Amino acid sequence: MSKAKALVIRTAGTNCDVETAHAFRLAGAFADVMHINSLIKNKSAMKKFNILAIPGGFSYGDDIASGKILANEMKHSLKNELSEFVSRGKLVIGICNGFQVLVKMGLLPLFTKDELFAPKVTLTLNDAGHYIDRWIYLKKDPVKNLCVWTKQLPEIIYLPIAHAEGKFVPQSSEVLKKLRANGQIVFRYSDEAGNEGAYPVNPNGSVDNIAGICDSTGRILGMMPHPERHIFFTQHPRWQRCVKKGKETGIGLQIFRNAVQFVNKA
Amino acid sequence: MLTFRIEIGNKKNFPDPRSGNLLKDIKDIGINGVKHVDIVDVFTLTGDVTAKKAKDVARTLLADSVSQECRVYPCALRDKRFAQKNTVEIASNPGVMDPVRDSVIKAMNDMGIVGVSVTTSKKYIFAGRFNAGTSRNVADKLLYNKLIQHIVTHSETAENAAQYDFSYTEVPVITLDDPGLSKLSYDARLYLSLAEMKVIRKHYKTIGRNPSDCELETIAQTWSEHCKHKTMLGDILFDGKLVRKLLKNTVMKATIELKKPWCISVFKDNAGIIEFDDKHNVCFKVETHNHPSALEPYGGAGTGIGGVIRDTLGTGLGAKPIANTDVFCFGFPDAPNAKIPKGALHPKRVMKGVVSGVRDYGNKMGIPTVNGAVYFDERYTGNPLVYCGNIGIMPKACSFKKVSSGDLIVAVGGRTGRDGIHGATFSSSELTHESETISATAVQIGDPITEKKVLDTLLKARDLGLYDAVTDCGAGGFSSAVGEMGEETGAEVYLEKAPLKYEGLKPWEIWVSEAQERMVLAVKPKKLKKLLSIFESENVEAVVIGKFTRDKKLKLFYKKHKVADLDMEFLHGGLPGVVRKAIWKNRHEDPRIATPVRTNYNTDLARILASWNISSKEWIIRQYDHEVQAGSVLKPLVGAENDGPSDAAVIRPVLTSNKGIVISNGINPRYGDIDPYWMAASVIEEAIRQIIAVGGDPDKIAILDNFCWGSTENPVELGKLVRASQACYDFGKAFGTPFISGKDSLNNEFNTGKGVVAIPSTLLISAIAVIDDVRKTISMDVKEPGNLIYVLGKTFQELGGSQYNLVNGLSGGVVPRVNAKVSAQLMRKLSVAIRKGLVVSCHDISDGGFAVSAAEMFFAGGYGADIDLGKLPRDRSVKRDDVVLFSESNGRFIAEVPAGKKEEFEKALRGVHLGFVGKVRKDKKMLVKGLGGKTVVNADIDKLKYSWQNTIRKVMHE
Known part of the structure; x- marks a missing residue:
C-alpha cells in the first residue's frame, strides 16, 4: 500500500485538477481534489497529505496577473499550514498556473526557509503577447539532479506548454546566479538534441530558457509545461509516427511516479 | 470616503509585449510616427481605505514586484493626469461586465480589506513624432469599442445606479390601426411582422385589455426568428409547390427515417444526444453569434462560445463540456481600409477580436478547442459568421429532464443586468451601418470564470440528483428559459428576486435581459436547501425566483404587482403561420475552362496553398488550448513538425477507456453560389469523409446543420435555403447519417446605407462519430x-x-x-x-x-x-x-x-x-x-x- 497521499487544490477557474489527480493515481498515490473554500474551512485536512499539487488553469480568471489572486488567498488564509507542510519536508508541485501561484506566493525559489512568502522571480506575459499551446523539449539541469520530482527522468523529455504568462524572469542577476549555483533550475527549454535556442525552442522568452525550478531542498517543484498532459502515449502529438508499440505511458507520468517513490521510501 | 488611484506599469527596461504588438497594429492602419507606447493599468479604490492600505494593495496585490512598479495617488475629481498630451485612458461603460474589478475586491477581502469599491481602466501613453489627433485616432481604430467602453476624461469612481420606482406600463395596442402596429413593432424593436402584430391585437381585443410592456416583450422574444425559427419550421411555396414545415420534411425527416438506435434525443433539447458507451451519452450543439460579433468581435465571440457551452450544461440534466469546435467566416484581413464600408469593422480587427474572444472564454472554461475552420469572402466583411460548437458527456441516466408542477424556479450563476437586452430580436434583423448605435445593449462581455463555477457546481448538484430540470438562459433570457420549461405546467415568477448587477432595471428588462452565465433549474422544495448549499460552497449565486404551477399561465410579479398574465397556449401556439414564397432557377453550369493549358502548375499550386481559405490556420490554433482534460488523441495540427492540417479531431473523453469521439466539419459557401443543393451535398460528404480519413466508422456518424443565410424575405434567398434543405434530406438519408441538432441564422446582411450585401449562403455541417479504439486512428x-x-x-x-x-x-x-x-x-x-x-x-x-x-x-x-x-x-x-x-x-x-x-x-x-x-x-x-x-x-x-x-x-x- 502506497503511503503517498496527494492533495490537489482547485478553485474558481482551475481546470487541470481532474487529470492531475488521475496522474497521481496512475503513479500509485491516493489523490483527492479539494476546493480551496473547503480547505480553508477545514485547514487541518492538509495534515493527512504528504503531497500538495496546485494544478493548471486560470485561477480567478488570472485577473490582475496569472496565479496572483490564489497566491494572495493561500498566503493570507493558509500561511501556517503551508509553512508547516513545507518545513516537514513534504512535497509540493505547481504546474503551469500552479507554478505561477507558487512564485507569486513566494514558495519558490525559497533559497532558505526564512524566505517563505518573499517573491524573487516572476512569470510574465510571453514575448508573443498571447497564449500559446505547443509541445516543447525540456532539458534537465545536468549538474546536481537535486529535484526529487525529476530524479528518474531522461535528460530530454517532451511535454506541452499551454499558457499566456510563462516567461520566467528573476528579480536580479544575483537571484539567477543563486538558482544556477544551487542547482535549482530543474528544466530548460531546448530542442530535441538538447540545444537551447530562440523561439519556438524557447516558446515564451524565459530568461536562461528556464521552464521549471525547485526550492533549495528539491522537494518543491514549479514548472510551466504540463506533465499530466503526457501520461498516455496517445497524447504525444506524433504517436502515429514515433511511439513504439507497447509503450503505453507518456514520459510525464514518471514525474508523478518519482514523487510517489520518494514518499514511499521516506 | 476616500478615493485612491493606482497606476501600474512595467519597470523601465522591462519590455511589454502588448506594447510591441500595438505598435505593429498602429503601423498597419497607416500611422507611422508613433515610436513607443506605454501601457498602464489603472485601478481606483473608493471607500473605507487609507493611503497605507492603498499602497499595500498596490504593492503586494496589484503590482508584480519583479517586473512592475506602481504609483498611488489620492484622487481629485478633475485630475490633470487626464489632460496629459498623447495619453488616452479607456474604461468600460457602466454596467459592462468587468471581472477584474470583482476579482480585486475578492483579493482585498482575503487581505482583510472590506467595503472598498473598485474601478479599472487602461492608460496608453504615446511617444514619437505625430500630430495632435493621432492618439485619439489610434484609440478609435484599435483600442476601444464605444459600445462597451469609453475614453476617461475625469476621475471615475464606482457609482450606484439610480433606484427604480415601479409603475405598471400598459402598451396601447387594441386601438392601433395597421400602420400604428408596424410603427410600434419598429420603435420598440420588437421586430414582429404586421401579421404577427395583428394576431396580438386580436388576442388582446378578445380578452378586453391592452398588453403590459412585460407581456409584449415576452411575446416578441418568444416569437422572434431567433427563438422560433419561423422560416425553417414554416410552410413555403417553392416554385409554386407547397413545402410544408421545411425543417421537419427535410433535415429532421432523414433522422426519423434512419431510426438509428444510438440517437438518444434529437431536435428536442438544447443539444442532440447520441450514445457513447454503456455508461455515457454525448451531446453536440453548434450555435452562431454573428451580429454581436460584427459589432464587438471579442465580446460577441466570447459570449457565443459561452452560450453554446451553456447549451451543453442545459442538455438533459446537464452534460460536462469536453470539446469546442469553432468555425469563422470573415472578410479578407488584408483588405485596404478604403474598401471597408462605414459602420463595419476591418476584417483583421474582427478576426483578431473573434479569435481572442473564443480563446479567452474557451481556454478559461478548461475545454479543449479541438477542431475548426475559417472561410474568407469579401461578402462577410460587414456580417462575419461565428459558429461555436460544444460537445458534452453525461451519464446515461441524466439524458432527460422533466419539470413538475410545484417545482421551484432557481436562477443560478451570473447576475442580471441591462446587457443583452433585445439580443434575440436584434439577431433576427439585418445589420446596418447604424446597428452600432441602435443595438448597443445587444453586445456583451462574458465572464468565463463565473460560468466555470456554474459548471463545477451544477454537475455536482446533478450527480446528487438535486433538481428535475435545467436549461440555460440564452436568447430571451429568463423569458425563454422559464417560458420553455413551463410550457406544459405554467409558471409564476417574482422578478424582484432575481439578483441584479445594479439597481434601476424595469421588470421587463429583468425578464428579457440576456445577461450571460445564467442557468435556470426546476427544484423540488425538499431538495432546495441541499442544492443551495452546493452552490454557496463555491461562491455561486443561486436564488429562488418563482415556481412552476399547473394553470398553464405565465404570471410575472414585481414586488407583488402583477406585470404579466399570459396564456402559455397563446404564447407558444399563437404565432400565425405564414406561407413564404421561394424561387429557384437552375443556373447554367458552363463546363468550359477559361484558364489556358500550362506546361507547369508550380505557381498555381503555391498560390492556392497561400490563398486565404487554404493557408495554415496555425496562428489561430495555437492560441487555443487543445489539450486540457488530457483526452487529446488527434490534434488539429499533426505531422513531423506538428504543423500539418488534420482532417478531424479525435478525443478520448473517459480517461480509463480507449473509446473515442471524432469531430469534423464541412463548409464551402463558394459552391452555394452555383447551387446550394450541391453545396449542401458536398459539405455533408466532406464532414463524413474527414471522419473516415482518420479511421472513423461510417455507421456511427451523426451530423448537425447550421444555416447562415441572407434575408429569407427575399424569395431567391429562400429558394436557396429550400434547395440546401432538400439536399440535407437526400444525402443524410443516402449516407445513413442522421442529423441530431441544428440551427439557423437568417438575416445575415449588411446594409451599407447605399445597398445591401448579403453573405454567401453558408451551410456548416458539423460531424461527430463514436470510435471503439482511438489507438487505431x-x-x-x-x-x-x-x-x-x-x-x-x-x-x-x-x-x-x-x-x-x-x-x-x-x-x-x-x-x-x-x-x-x-x-x-x-x-x-x-x-x-x-x-x-x-x-x-x-x-x-x-x-x-x-x-x-x-x-x-x-x-x-x-x-x-x-x-x-x-x-x-x-x-x-x-x-x-x-x-x-x-x-x-x-x-x-x-x-x-x-x-x-x-x-x-x-x-x-x-x-x-x-x-x-x-x-x-x-x-x-x-x-x-x-x-x-x-x-x-x-x-x-x-x-x-x-x-x-x-x-x-x-x-x-x-
Whole structure:
C-alpha cells in the first residue's frame, strides 16, 4: 500500500485538477481534489497529505496577473499550514498556473526557509503577447539532479506548454546566479538534441530558457509545461509516427511516479 | 470616503509585449510616427481605505514586484493626469461586465480589506513624432469599442445606479390601426411582422385589455426568428409547390427515417444526444453569434462560445463540456481600409477580436478547442459568421429532464443586468451601418470564470440528483428559459428576486435581459436547501425566483404587482403561420475552362496553398488550448513538425477507456453560389469523409446543420435555403447519417446605407462519430519513404467554385456532385482497411483538389513523392492536367500504404475506383507527371509549406 497521499487544490477557474489527480493515481498515490473554500474551512485536512499539487488553469480568471489572486488567498488564509507542510519536508508541485501561484506566493525559489512568502522571480506575459499551446523539449539541469520530482527522468523529455504568462524572469542577476549555483533550475527549454535556442525552442522568452525550478531542498517543484498532459502515449502529438508499440505511458507520468517513490521510501 | 488611484506599469527596461504588438497594429492602419507606447493599468479604490492600505494593495496585490512598479495617488475629481498630451485612458461603460474589478475586491477581502469599491481602466501613453489627433485616432481604430467602453476624461469612481420606482406600463395596442402596429413593432424593436402584430391585437381585443410592456416583450422574444425559427419550421411555396414545415420534411425527416438506435434525443433539447458507451451519452450543439460579433468581435465571440457551452450544461440534466469546435467566416484581413464600408469593422480587427474572444472564454472554461475552420469572402466583411460548437458527456441516466408542477424556479450563476437586452430580436434583423448605435445593449462581455463555477457546481448538484430540470438562459433570457420549461405546467415568477448587477432595471428588462452565465433549474422544495448549499460552497449565486404551477399561465410579479398574465397556449401556439414564397432557377453550369493549358502548375499550386481559405490556420490554433482534460488523441495540427492540417479531431473523453469521439466539419459557401443543393451535398460528404480519413466508422456518424443565410424575405434567398434543405434530406438519408441538432441564422446582411450585401449562403455541417479504439486512428502526414500512394475515388471535370478558379479570378464551371452510393461504398471499405492497419496516413481531397491535399500530406510528413496523374481514376471527359490537379470532385481520398501491405489493401478496396499513383520519396521533392508524361509539378515541399504557412503569419506579424 502506497503511503503517498496527494492533495490537489482547485478553485474558481482551475481546470487541470481532474487529470492531475488521475496522474497521481496512475503513479500509485491516493489523490483527492479539494476546493480551496473547503480547505480553508477545514485547514487541518492538509495534515493527512504528504503531497500538495496546485494544478493548471486560470485561477480567478488570472485577473490582475496569472496565479496572483490564489497566491494572495493561500498566503493570507493558509500561511501556517503551508509553512508547516513545507518545513516537514513534504512535497509540493505547481504546474503551469500552479507554478505561477507558487512564485507569486513566494514558495519558490525559497533559497532558505526564512524566505517563505518573499517573491524573487516572476512569470510574465510571453514575448508573443498571447497564449500559446505547443509541445516543447525540456532539458534537465545536468549538474546536481537535486529535484526529487525529476530524479528518474531522461535528460530530454517532451511535454506541452499551454499558457499566456510563462516567461520566467528573476528579480536580479544575483537571484539567477543563486538558482544556477544551487542547482535549482530543474528544466530548460531546448530542442530535441538538447540545444537551447530562440523561439519556438524557447516558446515564451524565459530568461536562461528556464521552464521549471525547485526550492533549495528539491522537494518543491514549479514548472510551466504540463506533465499530466503526457501520461498516455496517445497524447504525444506524433504517436502515429514515433511511439513504439507497447509503450503505453507518456514520459510525464514518471514525474508523478518519482514523487510517489520518494514518499514511499521516506 | 476616500478615493485612491493606482497606476501600474512595467519597470523601465522591462519590455511589454502588448506594447510591441500595438505598435505593429498602429503601423498597419497607416500611422507611422508613433515610436513607443506605454501601457498602464489603472485601478481606483473608493471607500473605507487609507493611503497605507492603498499602497499595500498596490504593492503586494496589484503590482508584480519583479517586473512592475506602481504609483498611488489620492484622487481629485478633475485630475490633470487626464489632460496629459498623447495619453488616452479607456474604461468600460457602466454596467459592462468587468471581472477584474470583482476579482480585486475578492483579493482585498482575503487581505482583510472590506467595503472598498473598485474601478479599472487602461492608460496608453504615446511617444514619437505625430500630430495632435493621432492618439485619439489610434484609440478609435484599435483600442476601444464605444459600445462597451469609453475614453476617461475625469476621475471615475464606482457609482450606484439610480433606484427604480415601479409603475405598471400598459402598451396601447387594441386601438392601433395597421400602420400604428408596424410603427410600434419598429420603435420598440420588437421586430414582429404586421401579421404577427395583428394576431396580438386580436388576442388582446378578445380578452378586453391592452398588453403590459412585460407581456409584449415576452411575446416578441418568444416569437422572434431567433427563438422560433419561423422560416425553417414554416410552410413555403417553392416554385409554386407547397413545402410544408421545411425543417421537419427535410433535415429532421432523414433522422426519423434512419431510426438509428444510438440517437438518444434529437431536435428536442438544447443539444442532440447520441450514445457513447454503456455508461455515457454525448451531446453536440453548434450555435452562431454573428451580429454581436460584427459589432464587438471579442465580446460577441466570447459570449457565443459561452452560450453554446451553456447549451451543453442545459442538455438533459446537464452534460460536462469536453470539446469546442469553432468555425469563422470573415472578410479578407488584408483588405485596404478604403474598401471597408462605414459602420463595419476591418476584417483583421474582427478576426483578431473573434479569435481572442473564443480563446479567452474557451481556454478559461478548461475545454479543449479541438477542431475548426475559417472561410474568407469579401461578402462577410460587414456580417462575419461565428459558429461555436460544444460537445458534452453525461451519464446515461441524466439524458432527460422533466419539470413538475410545484417545482421551484432557481436562477443560478451570473447576475442580471441591462446587457443583452433585445439580443434575440436584434439577431433576427439585418445589420446596418447604424446597428452600432441602435443595438448597443445587444453586445456583451462574458465572464468565463463565473460560468466555470456554474459548471463545477451544477454537475455536482446533478450527480446528487438535486433538481428535475435545467436549461440555460440564452436568447430571451429568463423569458425563454422559464417560458420553455413551463410550457406544459405554467409558471409564476417574482422578478424582484432575481439578483441584479445594479439597481434601476424595469421588470421587463429583468425578464428579457440576456445577461450571460445564467442557468435556470426546476427544484423540488425538499431538495432546495441541499442544492443551495452546493452552490454557496463555491461562491455561486443561486436564488429562488418563482415556481412552476399547473394553470398553464405565465404570471410575472414585481414586488407583488402583477406585470404579466399570459396564456402559455397563446404564447407558444399563437404565432400565425405564414406561407413564404421561394424561387429557384437552375443556373447554367458552363463546363468550359477559361484558364489556358500550362506546361507547369508550380505557381498555381503555391498560390492556392497561400490563398486565404487554404493557408495554415496555425496562428489561430495555437492560441487555443487543445489539450486540457488530457483526452487529446488527434490534434488539429499533426505531422513531423506538428504543423500539418488534420482532417478531424479525435478525443478520448473517459480517461480509463480507449473509446473515442471524432469531430469534423464541412463548409464551402463558394459552391452555394452555383447551387446550394450541391453545396449542401458536398459539405455533408466532406464532414463524413474527414471522419473516415482518420479511421472513423461510417455507421456511427451523426451530423448537425447550421444555416447562415441572407434575408429569407427575399424569395431567391429562400429558394436557396429550400434547395440546401432538400439536399440535407437526400444525402443524410443516402449516407445513413442522421442529423441530431441544428440551427439557423437568417438575416445575415449588411446594409451599407447605399445597398445591401448579403453573405454567401453558408451551410456548416458539423460531424461527430463514436470510435471503439482511438489507438487505431491515423493522421494525414506521410510516414515513410518507399510507401505507396493511392488515390481513391474518381475525378470529374468539376472546377465550379474551386480554389483554382478563385485564385485565377474565375467564376462558373460545374460544381462538384455527390454520388452517395459510390461514395458510401468506398468509405465503408476504406474505413475497414484503416482499422485493419493497412493504411498509415490518409487525407480527404476537398478544397484545392488533389494537388493541394497531396502537397499537405507530403509537407506535413516531411517527405516528397513521385506522382503520376495518369494513374488517378478519372472520368473520360477529364483530359487536362489542371483538372486532375485541382478539380474538387467529392468522394476522393489519398492513402499511404506500406509496400508490404499492397495486396491486402487492394483486396480490401476491391470494387472501388482505386489508383496506385506513386511512391513517397526520401527527399523533399514533389514531382508530378502529367497526363502527357511530362512533369507538370516540380516543387520543393518545404517551399510549398512556407507559402502555405506565411499568409496569416505575415498579416499578424508572427
